[in-house]
Amino acid sequence: MxxxxxxxxxxxxxNDNWNKALQQKIQQTNKSxxxxxxxxxxxxxxxxxxxxxxxxxxxxxxxxxxxxxxxxFPAVGDWVLVHLLEGExxxxxxxxxxxxxxxxxxxxxxxxxxxxxxxxxxxxxITNALNQDFNIRKIERYLIAVWESGALPVVLLTKxxxxxxxxxxxxxxxxxxxxxxxxxxxxxxxxxxxxxxxxLLPGYTVAIAGSSGVGKSTLLNWLxxxxxxxxxxxxxxxxxxxHTTTHRELxxxxxxxxxxxxxxxxxxxxxxxxDGWETTFADIITLAAKCxxxxxxxxxxxxxxxxxxxxxxxxxxxxxxxxxxxxxxxAHLARKEQANNRKFMKQASKHSASxxxxxxxxxxxxxxxxxx
Numbered sequence: 001m002x003x004x005x006x007x008x009x010x011x012x013x014x015n016d017n018w019n020k021a022l023q024q025k026i027q028q029t030n031k032s033x034x035x036x037x038x039x040x041x042x043x044x045x046x047x048x049x050x051x052x053x054x055x056x057x058x059x060x061x062x063x064x065x066x067x068x069x070x071x072x073f074p075a076v077g078d079w080v081l082v083h084l085l086e087g088e089x090x091x092x093x094x095x096x097x098x099x100x101x102x103x104x105x106x107x108x109x110x111x112x113x114x115x116x117x118x119x120x121x122x123x124x125x126i127t128n129a130l131n132q133d134f135n136i137r138k139i140e141r142y143l144i145a146v147w148e149s150g151a152l153p154v155v156l157l158t159k160x161x162x163x164x165x166x167x168x169x170x171x172x173x174x175x176x177x178x179x180x181x182x183x184x185x186x187x188x189x190x191x192x193x194x195x196x197x198x199x200l201l202p203g204y205t206v207a208i209a210g211s212s213g214v215g216k217s218t219l220l221n222w223l224x225x226x227x228x229x230x231x232x233x234x235x236x237x238x239x240x241x242x243h244t245t246t247h248r249e250l251x252x253x254x255x256x257x258x259x260x261x262x263x264x265x266x267x268x269x270x271x272x273x274x275d276g277w278e279t280t281f282a283d284i285i286t287l288a289a290k291c292x293x294x295x296x297x298x299x300x301x302x303x304x305x306x307x308x309x310x311x312x313x314x315x316x317x318x319x320x321x322x323x324x325x326x327x328x329x330x331a332h333l334a335r336k337e338q339a340n341n342r343k344f345m346k347q348a349s350k351h352s353a354s355x356x357x358x359x360x361x362x363x364x365x366x367x368x369x370x371x372x
Contacts, residue, residue, distance in 0.1 A: 006051045012037045012250070013120070013203050013258055018079055021097045025081060029095055033081040036091065038074050040249040046074060048082065048091060057082055057091040071104060072096070075116035076248035077205060077260060101150035103207065106269035106333060114271045117145075118207040118248065118260050123152040123199050127210035127219065130163035130184065136172055137322045140280055141268050142209060143177055144326060148276030151207070153180050154199060158215040160184040160191065176319060178283070187215065187222035196223070202256030209262055220261050224253050229261055270330055272337075277330060281323045287315065 006014050014035065022035050036057070040047040046057045057080075059073065067073055074080050079097040099119045107113040118124070126142040128134060139155060146153040155173050160166045166184035173182045185192030199206055200223065208216045217229035228251050248262050270277075278285055284306065288296065292303025298320075299307075309315035 006035060008051050008053075009035065009037065009049065010203065011252060011256070011258075012039070012049055013205050014079075015203065017100075018097065021079075022081070025095055025097055029081065031081075031083075031094065033083055033094055035097070036080055036082045036093075037250070038076050038078045038080060041074075041076050046093065048080070048093075050082065050084065050091070052084070055082075055084065055089055055091045057093050059093045063093060063095070069113055070107065071102075071114040071116050073116075075102070075119050076250060077119040077121060077207070079120065103145055103149040103151065103209065104271045105145065106271045117209070117262060118149075120205055121149070121151040121207045121260065122204045123154055124149065124207045124209055125154050125156045125199075125219070127156045127158050127208060127214045127216055129159045129214040130157050130166060130169055131159055133211065133213060134163075134169060136176060137318065138211065138268075139173060140176055140319070140322050141270070141326065143180070143280045144270060144273050144276040145268060146209070146276070147279040148273040152199075153177070155180055155182045156196075156219070157182065157184040158219060159186060159188070161186040161188045176316075177280075185219070187218045190222075193223065197255070200253055200255040200257035200259075203258070205250070205258040205260065207260040207262060212263075216261060220251065220259055223259065224251060270326065271333065273330060277326055281319075281326075284315065284320060284323050 004010065004014075004019075006019075014037075018035070026033065034050065036048040036050040036055070038046050039049050039054075044058060048055050048057045059067075064073075074093060074096055078099065080093045081095040081097070082091040082093050084091050101121050102119040103117045103121070103124060104114050105117055107115045124146045126139060126146060128139055134157075143153055155177060157163075157166060157169055157173070163169060163184075170182050170184055174180075183192055183195045185195070208219060210216055220229055221227055248260060251259050251261065253259055287305045287309055288298065290305035291298070291301070293301055296304050296306070298304050301307075306315065306320070310317055310320060
């Protein structure tokens with residue numbers, strides 16, 4: 001990288017493209033700030049890496065006030081512009097550089113908001129264990145979110161030592177994810193690591209995503225040849241794991257790749273993932289386009305290509321059911337988000353009208369005073 005002012009940050013993925021984004025942002029903010037990457041997050045505090053080393057940082061009050069939603073706050077993997085506090089190991093975050101990719105989900109609970117799981121990844125390892133918890137439908141759900149993120153999806157079937165026929169499971173995944181790389185690996189047997197070399201390039205960021213108990217922390221330790229994260233045993237009764245990783249964090253691997261470990265998720269609640277959904281279920285969408293009627297519901301209409309594929313056995317009924325389930329989920333979320341937006345606009349309009357009335361009364365009193 002020519003005229004690189006930030007050689008230390010190159011290890012964390014800094015490159016010419018980020019340098020251009022930095023110059024544009026500095027011109028907009030008109031402030032003397034420097035770049036940093038979020039390497040870990042703890043509630044409202046962040047651990048960042050700057051050219052001069054690690055610091056603890058928080059967003060400024062202005063940043064917090066102007067952020068329209070939670071997704072506009074920094075997340076692990078983000079590049080930010082910071083002001084280093086002189087004589088302290090702290091910094092203040094003033095701005096966020098535009099993300100090249102971001103994996104998001106719906107905020108937990110009844111809150112209609114977007115949560116950024118990981119940002120600025122080149123690839124995401126979707127992990128699923130080859131034990132009792134192996135679940136094709138869960139992989140489909142993760143594929144929706146990863147395709148939407150803008151990063152390359154890679155499916156890792158971990159704990160292949162617990163499966164007598166990993167090739168069969170690989171074929172099952174390839175059938176629902178055409179073109180997506182699928183690898184069976186075993187940290188216990190030290191098997192499959194060489195297959196992951198093409199993704200673990202210097203300066204590339206790879207996130208590990210999946211449920212608790214699939215072996216994400218074990219995978220990280222194995223690829224790093226070091227004990228970076230603690231691991232816990234899974235329950236024998238249902239092969240479910242407990243949360244070992246409690247926060248997202250970046251680690252530098254011996255290859256020079258940057259790996260992000262994330263806490264396990266019991267369920268990935270999708271967020272505004274229409275493009276990812278269409279890519280994941282491209283085969284069904286292609287079938288639906290061949291139906292006799294353009295508004296076919298695929299239930300009782302004549303000439304339904306989807307129904308025909310199910311009857312002929314070329315379309316798995318469980319895959320189709322997941323297609324319908326996630327379609328309804330995304331449509332429901334979109335309706336709720338629109339309702340929330342209308343409510344917000346109504347409240348904002350009411351507030352604006354009330355403010356105008358107060359100002360009108362104030363001006364009226366002002367005019368009356370000088371007219372007397």
